[in-house]
Amino acid sequence: MQTNTPCTDHFRAEHTSVRRGLDAIEAELAAAPDTDDSRPTRDAFLGLIILFERDLARHLDDEERLLYAALRHHGVGDDAVLHACFQEHGDIRVGVQTMRRVWSRAFPGTPGVVAELKDCAARMITLVREHLEREEGSLFPRAETILTAAVLERPDASGHCFPSARSNGRSAI
């Protein structure tokens, strides 16, 4: 990966990977009846939780640590779009914890739990998709207007370029 790419482009690419994951899991869950607690359905729920807890969580952390922090540093702290995006990060994190809690008491055979998990999954998928759209439609273009190319390429105030965090063996989304 090139090191002089704007961080917003990295985040867009990660959005594409997240969407691909959501689409695949959503299709699997749509095919499963609400009473289906079979292994494939359980695996689909677990795959979604792992996507949220590992890949998406890292993405949100990176955005806050790099892009959101850079925007605040450059005087955009009161921006309504930035505020809404930050709030959505919080909502996503709470939703993931809720989904993990439901999952932890889920199987095997707890009555109604598949329907409850499907409901959780649908709400989370909608929330995440809306958040990605807000960032791509409003926040990223705004950042690209306000921040210089140099800052977008190296938003970390310490001067470390963004992709260096990707070389430690963590999974790529």
Ligand SMILES: [Fe+2]
């Ligand atoms: Fe975000």
Ligand SMILES: [Fe+2]
């Ligand atoms: Fe994002």
